[in-house]
Ligand SMILES: CC(C)(COP(=O)(O)OP(=O)(O)OC[C@H]1O[C@@H](n2cnc3c(N)ncnc32)[C@H](O)[C@@H]1OP(=O)(O)O)[C@@H](O)C(=O)NCCC(=O)NCCS
């Protein structure tokens with residue numbers, strides 16, 4: 001939960017919950033608690049004053065509790081509730097109240113953080129009303145799950161302000177029901193309360209890395225599994241490219257079918273972006289050297305890029321086996337990056353384009369650092385000027 005608690009309410013919690021004297025708690029159900037719960041269930045609403053009384057019946061430490069601060073924090077709506085008038089035109093005095101369901105949820109939340117609230121008093125009466133529900137509110141869910149989750153949750157409440165220069169200190173205690181409470185202060189101000197039930201088990205975050213696409217995710221997390229699937233498919237397009245109809249058509253119809261500039265279609269820009277990203281990943285650079293994104297073209301006039309269409313039968317005609325990008329500095333062009341999919345390396349993909357690049361861009365510079373493969377490539381295919389310019393440079397420097 002992203003909500004924050006006012007510092008003074010957290011101070012109250014620190015005070016109340018560190019009081020572990022036996023007299024603070026009532027053992028067993030009192031008559032008062034039973035009667036109040038029945039009254040709440042009877043009308044379906046819990047007046048705030050009734051809730052205060054009910055809390056005091058089970059835990060004396062709740063005597064200074066600011067209920068409205070907790071309803072705000074746990075997002076439980078307080079409503080004005082009226083006794084139904086005999087004549088609708090008559091005036092009536094309203095009471096501030098929570099629905100019985102929200103009141104039960106509040107008792108569960110307070111129980112979770114260490115108050116002795118006995119939520120079952122209300123829950124027993126509410127469960128039958130949920131038996132045939134197909135949809136539930138957050139509070140109804142809390143009520144349904146209470147018995148299964150009792151003592152198994154962890155709640156963390158943070159203050160809405162922090163003393164930036166203060167020192168962090170924390171103290172811990174275990175209450176009589178086995179809950180573990182941790183109070184953290186920054187400076188003199190309370191900052192965080194964390195309460196773990198006696199049966200709370202830390203979720204084991206088992207990280208796995210997909211060897212194919214490099215995506216790291218938490219095992220068993222369905223959300224992460226979906227994101228991984230999308231990422232995996234994206235990466236596969238680059239690493240194991242297959243025939244792409246759009247590029248295949250272009251190879252037959254356009255003079256410079258592989259060139260990507262501002263006027264080229266967006267799909268070409270997207271394909272360049274994906275490969276700029278793969279290059280960044282593989283070389284472990286911090287930035288993607290491409291001014292476009294998956295949605296936006298790179299329209300910088302200084303930029304010219306190329307998609308490499310497969311010239312062999314390995315991936316199929318129109319398959320994109322690599323890409324590169326050039327940038328024009330003041331007067332000279334520069335090769336910013338070049339990436340060929342691993343299975344098509346050493347197959348002459350770059351070599352067969354190099355003479356054409358030299359014709360178009362002259363003695364273009366090379367962005368450093370050079371990979372070992374690239375340094376060997378230049379030694380063999382670079383112009384004399386390029387060979388000279390990398391002399392003395394060790395690979396990856
Ligand atoms: C560097 C890279 C772009 C080369 O593209 P390529 O299409 O595989 O290169 P080519 O097949 O045209 O290679 C031509 C020559 O370059 C040299 N070369 C290329 N890769 C090499 C490697 N891994 N090790 C040694 N020499 C290599 C060889 O002399 C090769 O000729 P040969 O295969 O007949 O021996 C490609 O390996 C790649 O994408 N690597 C990962 C990204 C990268 O390093 N980019 C350059 C950053 S500066």
Ligand SMILES: [Zn+2]
Nearest residue numbers: 210212213232
């Ligand atoms: Zn994957």
